[in-house]
Amino acid sequence: MAPHVKIERGTRTSRIAGRLALVLLAALAAAPWWTGRANLRLLGEFYTFVALASLWNLLAGYAGLVSVGQQAFVGFGGYVLFAAAMFYGVPPLLAIVLAGVVGALIALPMAPLLFRLHGAYFAIGTWVAAEVFRLSFAQVSVLGGGSGTSLPARLVTGIAATRDQRDMLLYWCALALGLGTVAMIYALLRSRAGLALAAIRDSEIASESLGIDIFRTKLAIYVATAAVTSMVGALIFLQKLRISPDAAFSVNDWTAYVIFIVVIGGIGTIEGPIVGAIVFFLLRETLADLGTIYLVILGMVAIAVMLKAPRGLWGSFSHRTGIVLFPLRRRVVHPDAR
Amino acid sequence: MEILNALIQGVLLGGLYALFAAGLSLIFGVMRLVNIAHGDLIVLSAYLALVVVQATGLHPFVAALAVVPLMALTGYVLQRVLLNPTLGRDLLSPLLVTFGLSIIIQNALLTHFTADSRRLAAGPIETASLGIGGGLSIGLLPLAMFLAAVAVIVALEFVFSRTSLGRAFRATSDDAEIAQLMGLDRRHVYAMAMALSAAIIAIAGVFLAVRTNFDPSTGPLRLIFGFEAVIIGGLGSLWGTLAGGVVLGVAQALGAQIDPGYQVLAGHIVFFLILVVRPRGLFPRMD
Numbered sequence: 001m002a003p004h005v006k007i008e009r010g011t012r013t014s015r016i017a018g019r020l021a022l023v024l025l026a027a028l029a030a031a032p033w034w035t036g037r038a039n040l041r042l043l044g045e046f047y048t049f050v051a052l053a054s055l056w057n058l059l060a061g062y063a064g065l066v067s068v069g070q071q072a073f074v075g076f077g078g079y080v081l082f083a084a085a086m087f088y089g090v091p092p093l094l095a096i097v098l099a100g101v102v103g104a105l106i107a108l109p110m111a112p113l114l115f116r117l118h119g120a121y122f123a124i125g126t127w128v129a130a131e132v133f134r135l136s137f138a139q140v141s142v143l144g145g146g147s148g149t150s151l152p153a154r155l156v157t158g159i160a161a162t163r164d165q166r167d168m169l170l171y172w173c174a175l176a177l178g179l180g181t182v183a184m185i186y187a188l189l190r191s192r193a194g195l196a197l198a199a200i201r202d203s204e205i206a207s208e209s210l211g212i213d214i215f216r217t218k219l220a221i222y223v224a225t226a227a228v229t230s231m232v233g234a235l236i237f238l239q240k241l242r243i244s245p246d247a248a249f250s251v252n253d254w255t256a257y258v259i260f261i262v263v264i265g266g267i268g269t270i271e272g273p274i275v276g277a278i279v280f281f282l283l284r285e286t287l288a289d290l291g292t293i294y295l296v297i298l299g300m301v302a303i304a305v306m307l308k309a310p311r312g313l314w315g316s317f318s319h320r321t322g323i324v325l326f327p328l329r330r331r332v333v334h335p336d337a338r
Numbered sequence: 339m340e341i342l343n344a345l346i347q348g349v350l351l352g353g354l355y356a357l358f359a360a361g362l363s364l365i366f367g368v369m370r371l372v373n374i375a376h377g378d379l380i381v382l383s384a385y386l387a388l389v390v391v392q393a394t395g396l397h398p399f400v401a402a403l404a405v406v407p408l409m410a411l412t413g414y415v416l417q418r419v420l421l422n423p424t425l426g427r428d429l430l431s432p433l434l435v436t437f438g439l440s441i442i443i444q445n446a447l448l449t450h451f452t453a454d455s456r457r458l459a460a461g462p463i464e465t466a467s468l469g470i471g472g473g474l475s476i477g478l479l480p481l482a483m484f485l486a487a488v489a490v491i492v493a494l495e496f497v498f499s500r501t502s503l504g505r506a507f508r509a510t511s512d513d514a515e516i517a518q519l520m521g522l523d524r525r526h527v528y529a530m531a532m533a534l535s536a537a538i539i540a541i542a543g544v545f546l547a548v549r550t551n552f553d554p555s556t557g558p559l560r561l562i563f564g565f566e567a568v569i570i571g572g573l574g575s576l577w578g579t580l581a582g583g584v585v586l587g588v589a590q591a592l593g594a595q596i597d598p599g600y601q602v603l604a605g606h607i608v609f610f611l612i613l614v615v616r617p618r619g620l621f622p623r624m625d
Contacts, residue, residue, distance in 0.1 A: 066433060068374070113610065116617040117569070119429045120372030124565045125613075128606055131562065135603040251558065256441055263434055292445040299442035306434050307423055 008333045009190070017325045028175060032168045044171045044239060046281055047178030051232045052254065053261040053273035055225050058185050060259075061268035062197050063221040066119075069126025071255050072133045073103050073226045075248030077233030079137055082243050085155050087142075092151075092159050093173065096234040103230025104223050111222045115215070127251065134249035148244025156241060170239055177235055181228055186270055188224075189328050193217065198328075260302040266312025270326040275314040341595065343474055348591030350476070352584030353484030354549065357542040358564030359571070359579045360490055361535035367574055368507045368531040369425060369514075374436040377561030378443040379536065383409050383543025384552050385447060388456055398458045398548050406540040413536025417529040425528065426514075440557065447554035455551040464548070483545050487583070490538055491576045497534070507531060559602070566609040572619025581620055585612070 027034075031043060052070070060066045077099040084090040084098050110129060117125040138146040160166040188194055196217050199207035208214055233254075237243045247253070257280065265276020283301075287294040309316045318324055358380065365371050373379075383405055390401040420439070424431035466478040498504040509517040510527045518524050546552060546560070563586060571582025586605050593604020612619070 060430065064429075066430060068437070113613060116613055119370075120374075120433050121565070121569065123433060124372065124374075124562065125569075127558075128562055128566065128609060132603065132606045132610070135599070135606070139599055139603075252441070256437065259434065259437060267430070292449045295445040296442050296449070299438040299440075299445070303420065303435050303438040303442075306431055306438070307420070310431060 004334075006333045007330050009327045009330055011324060011327055013323050014325055014327045021325075025179070029172070032171060037164075037167055040167055040171050041239075042281070042285075044174035046277060047174040048232050048236050048239075049258065049261060049280065050178045050274055050277045051181040052229065052258045053265070053277055054181050054185055054270070055229050055232070056255075056258050057262045057267060057270075057273045058188075058221065059225050061262065061272075062189065062194075062201060063218055064201055065218060065222060066123045067126040068123045068251065068255050068259070069128070069130035070225075070229055070258065071249045071251055071253070072126070072130035073107070073229035074233035074236065074254040075130075075137070075243075075245070075250075076106060076133055077103055077230030078237030078243050078248045079143065080230065081234035081238060082149065082151060083143060086149075086152065092155060092238055093169075096173070096177075096231050096238070099234035100227040100231040103233075104227035107223045107226030108219075110226075111219050115218065130249050130251070134245045137248070138245040144244065146245060148242065148247070150242045151238075159238075170235070173235055174239070177232060181232070182270065182274070184228070186326050189270070193220070194328065197221070257298075260298055262312075263302050264305050264312055266315030266318070269312075269314055269318065270328075271318070271324075272312050272314045276312065279313065339473060341592070342472075344591040344595050345588060346474065346476060347480065348588035349584050350480035350484045350587070351591060352567075352580070352587030353480070353487035354542070354545055354583070355563050355567045355586050356487040356580040356583030357483070357490060357538065357545065358560050359567035359583055360487070360494060360576065361538040361542070362561075362564045363568050363574070363576060363579050364494065364538070365531050365535045366568070368511050369528050371421065371425065371432050372436075373535075374433060374561065375439040375443060375557075376436075376539065376564060377559065378440045378447075378557035379409070379413075379539045380543045380546060380560045381552055381554065381557040382443055382447065383540040384458075384547035385451060385456075386540075387544045387547050388458060391458055398460050398544055402541065402544040405544060406537050409540035409543075410533040410537040413539070414529045414533040416536075417532035418525060421532065422525050422528055444554050444557060451554065453553055453555070455553040456547070457551050458544075458547040460548040479549065483549070486541060486545065487580060490541065491580055494534075494538075494576055503530060563605070566605060569619055570609060570612050572622035574623035575619075575621045578619060578621030578623070585620070 028043070031040060035043075052074070056067070056070055059070075077096075080099040080102045081092060081095040084095040085092050090098060114122060114125050114129065137143065143149055156166070160169050189197065196207065196212045199210065199212055200214055200217060204214055233248070237248065240247075261276035261280045262273050263276070264279055265274065266272030280298075283298065284294070287297065290297070305312060311319055358377070362373065362376050365373060386405045386408060387398055387401050390396065390404050391398055394401070416439075420435055421432060424435050460479065463478050463482070467475040468478065468481070469475045496504075498507060506517070506522050506527045507530075509520065510522060510524060514524050517527070542560075567579055567582035567586050569582070570585050571578030571580070585608065589608035590601045590605040594601035596604075
């Protein structure tokens, strides 16, 4: 008789962690009642960086598409929100969703062009694309040209009447977007498409011979990432209430920091970008007074991690202890063995 | 006439872009490494030239005699200490280490030299020009840049085809492991390639410093211009790189004729157009 075996993915740790995460989430969702405006802003910013880092990790760590041009979509999403709200009267919160749709539409024709470049040249190609966005929006005079524009006051008060309500609403949007991004990536990687991605990452040739369409898989990931990145960008500039080409398409803010977060936290893991974002914010809040020296230190930390512990903080920890909070692997479990 | 003048300026500007690109092309050819900090190293060389000129009062072109070996040494050490350990792992490690390096150089320069833009005075050569009839003239400085780019490419071709170092480059590029078995120290060969690349970076940096204003944040755009010249010209071809630089320079000069805001944008657009019609560049040699 064949032994009774089960295929499982969850581990005891992951189930316990799941329950703890629910408690933590409830606490974070209630943050407007237990913390002040400054902390709320900081947490909101933290969630957007968790989302951006997770998205970049999906691209580079899972789909092998190392982009240094994701600021194209952050800025584009921001501008779509401003344009939709100012010229077409779209309510700002709805415009966040709209930014995602338009972001996907613009990424669709860009991808086949950029995919003609490989490896590191793809990376710089995405950067050039982002520069095209920046220089083009600097030419749009109705959006303030090179100096940018602010969201008119009537639109700001249209989100919610008082500043406290607005802060609360935007906080919850950021939490939902950050959480939604991580959940979406987790679900995606556990699905059929996730299996295809893992196969492509391990060997493009072998996976292609098994019938995986590499181009379509990568295209789908690139476009989906662009869509969500645009939504995050829209929210970021809704929080700031002001947009300019240099801020919107900043390679430092939306790509360099994000890459450092992922590398320090652990590339190719779902937990890595979250851990990296925590470290990044702790470093920033403690070393911000140092100014530019802080960025030099950040660059050095990233290089040191890349050379000495390329798995990153979480990757090294997980490798040593076997602890995984978001299990992707399928394991064969013997019922007797438990 | 104005268009013709813009064309000439664009071709000569292409020489500078070919200088940006030659070092990038060289190290990609030898070790498949794309150095994200390439542009920042160019700006670093410009600042080095500034320091030498301020300390000694020498002409910038004479100061280059000090900047070139200094940068070559920097390149050698950089490769041995930071970049060699990343090679052969995956695409990401060298990319991220050079990206980190780029941020470090930019912010270190910012701390030390502030964000003020600087320029090196090169004396009468800046404004001197040769009349070529028809009311057109060629500036001596742009001409010198273009000739320097041609000289650098001729020298590189010579190194690659006629010297034992070039043979080591080609052997390592073809198959690093077998080259190692034949007694070549791969780490040293790579470091020599980076040293040579950094020497070209230094030449480009000195020309950049006398041609335009520069500040710590101007590096990434130099990387992008160099990269565009490499891709337009076709990977692996040094003369193609010069052609790529010229195409980019002309596109920018013509764009600037329409509106100064279109100068850089026109270059990017031509780059993408060439990617559409000739994805392997104008003169491809390498897969």
